[in-house]
Amino acid sequence: MHHTPYTVSDVMTRTVVAIGQEARFKEIVETMEQWKVSALPVLAGEGRVIGVVSEADLLPKEEFRESDPSRMEQLHRLDDVRKAGALTAGELMSAPALTAHAGDTLAQAARTMAFKSVKRLPVVDSAGMLQGIVSRSDLLKVFLRSDEDLAAEVRAEIGRLFPASSDEVAVGVTDGVVTLSGPIRDRPLVAVAARLVRAVEGVVDVTVDVTGTVPTPAGPQATGPEL
DSSP states (O other), X not given: OOOSOXXXXXXXXXXXXXXXXXXXXHHHHHXXXXXXXXXXXXXXXXXXXXXXXXXXXXXXXXHTTXXXXXXXXXXXXHHHXXXXXXXXXXHHSBSSOOOEETTSBHHHHHHHHHHHTOSEEEEEOTTOXXXXXEEHHHHGGGGGSOHHHHHHHHHHHHHHHOTTTXXXXXXXXXXXXXXXXXXXXXXXXXXXXXXXXXXXXXOOEEEEEOTTXXXXXXXXXXXXXXX
């Protein structure tokens, strides 16, 4: 059983097609078609990632084929106009490359993709050397975990939070949705338990049903001074 947190190294693709910065436009298109990919890391030297060429970087050549580059609306897209005249990967690539590291959590990689509106990230080591690539679909692999696997990890987490009542708290998982039910003596920790379960990779949602909460035994009653 794999325990949270998952990292990029758990889901990334290690065999990566890449190109050099001198690769020509047609070679780039042919490589994408051959390997059925929509972007390619661009490497320098022994494999250091210096940029990425995507389909979006190639499209301006077709988009501006019949256009007059001096038209005012195109002056607001100077980078695309420049790419329309580019011939090599070094001229076409988006640089510096947005990258991830193998030890990054999936949440970190997902935030980078979301904030920067990219579909994939080259994975590099501390020297910037290519190790793999991680895509949006790779990040979704955690939701393929079985309900049994999720339930086992959730029970372990609940046992650490509620050691005194872990055997009384029932954990059910259906299609990735976790249900916690049973007596929980520490009522203020219920919200903490829900957050803890949501943090388990692969959990879709959490439902908490603690209608059978056992009240915490009251302490000795204080008594006033004898008269």
